[in-house]
Amino acid sequence: MKLKNKLLLTGAATMAVLFLGLNANAARMDMVDVSNNNGYMSTAEYVSMRNEFGVKAVTVKISEGGTYKDPYAASNIKNVQAAGMYINGYHFARYATKAQAIAEADFAGGTAKAAGLPVGAVLATDVESQEANNQSKATNDRNNAAFMKEIQKFGYRADIYTSGSWANTKMTIKGRTGWIAAYPYVVSGKNWYSNNHAWQWSSTAKFRISYGGFDVSQLNSNYYTAGQKSTVKPTNKGAVKHNNRKANKHAYKKSASSKWIKEAKTYTLKTAVKLRAGASTSSNVITILPAGTTVKTDHAIIQGGYRWVRQPRFNGYGYLATGPSSNTLEYVKSGATHTYYTVKSGDSWWAIAQRNGLNMTTLASQNGKTIYTTIYPGQRLVVR
The missing domain is CATH 2.30.30.40 (SH3 Domains)
Known part of the structure; x- marks a missing residue:
């Protein structure tokens, strides 16, 4: 999620550690990013993230490439706002040329407007695809700059999301910019990427009433919470402290036991x-x-x-x-091709599974859910 860094800094607030750590040696769960992979997310789920885990901001997938619109973007934006949290968006970049970057920015900006992303929010470019991997650093910098400059025409602030292994190797990420993903073996004891806007430190965080693993980030500035009104006030500070430490411990176990x-x-x-x-x-x-x-x-x-x-x-x-490595084992963001089924009124896990020659549990599992998860008309499920 990103653009040319001089343009990126336009209107950006100075770096400031606004969020006091609940544990000086633990990474914080300041921001969560969600997409169609997480399915329908209710206001109650976001309220739980806020009150019990200390989440302040949510960044919602808006689009991918030049044609894909995330079907849950509008409901996620609406429900995050209803929960009183800061809202931002991201576009998964597929561009390989400057012209493609501008076209994708126009597509992402228009899609974000239609989905209800408020003016002044961040609309980051997520740069981690094979297309970007095949380009030189100079080409990626040029393409990212073009995307970010164009996205500002829609009233959004810009930023770049990429992995730590790509930052300043595959593309330039200057200080006081950027949202960097890096999952260390030991989370505690170090604030990685403290000179960037945000550090995504886990892709497997669990929340009490939400199914599956989530990407969580620590915010090192107010860039992803600027220019918006929020009523974020965690109501259970004890639970926030406990769940924060638990998430750090879980991230350590997950990273240390990487296996096929x-x-x-x-x-x-x-x-x-x-x-x-x-x-x-x-x-x-x-x-x-x-x-x-x-x-x-x-x-x-x-x-x-x-x-x-x-x-x-x-x-x-x-x-x-x-x-x-920021592409988690639970969900392949790049390269995968799937066949989808759109849920209709009256559908059930069993009916959809039978119609597509699948086991009901398998169908639910490959969509990151269980057979007890409620499905809704209009929801898209992976069936192949």
């Missing part, structure tokens, strides 16, 4: 990708898979700063990176 997990998925490559003999950028290149290639994988892992998937081959396995 079963994950059968099909990818259609939008750009050429190197297929390697091992899950490492130093492994030998077996071949270069051209754009348009369909790849079926069976396992996934996060290691070495990247998210890797394994492709069974006639004489063993091939490995390819789907993006930086």
Whole structure:
């Protein structure tokens, strides 16, 4: 989520640590980002995040590339505002040229307006795709600058989201800008990226009445809470302190035990990708898979700063990176192709599963839910 940094700083407030730590040695749960992957999120869920976990801001996925509009953007924006929290948005970037960056900014800005994202909110560009990985640092900087300059025409403030391994290697992230994702083995004891607006330190945070894992970030400035009215007042400070420490402990366990997990998925490559003999950028290149290639994988892992998937081959396995390690094992943001079903009135988990030849539990699980989760008309579910 990001743009050219001189433009990015336009109207930005000075860096200030507005949020006093509940535990000086623990990362805070100041901000959560949500998308269609999380399904429908109610106002009650956001109130619980606010009151019991100390969440102050929510950043909602708005769009991706030049055609995809997140179906839950409008309801998420509405419900976050009803919960009295700060609201922002992000666009998952697919651009590889300046012209594409401008076109995606126009698409994202228009989509955000239609979904109700208020003027003055941040609309960040999420730069972690294979398209960006294939570009030089100079090209990414130029493209990000073009996106950010264009997005400001809609009245939104701009920022860049990327992984720590890409910051200042794949693109420039100056001080007092940027939202950086990095999941350390030990969260406590260090405020990573304290000179940036925000540090996303976990992708597996759990909330009491919400299903699945969530991305959580610590805010190191007021950039994501500026220019908006909020009634954020956590009502259970004891619970906030306890849950904050618990989240830090969970993040440590999750990061320290990175391992291969079963994950059968099909990818259609939008750009050429190197297929390697091992899950490492130093492994030998077996071949270069051209754009348009369909790849079926069976396992996934996060290691070495990247998210890797394994492709069974006639004489063993091939490995390819789907993006930086900020792509969680629970949800592939880049490269995945799915078939969706739109829930209709009267539908149930059982009926949808039967209609698509799936086990009901499998259907719920691949959508990050359980068979006891309520589904709503208009909701999109992954069925393939």
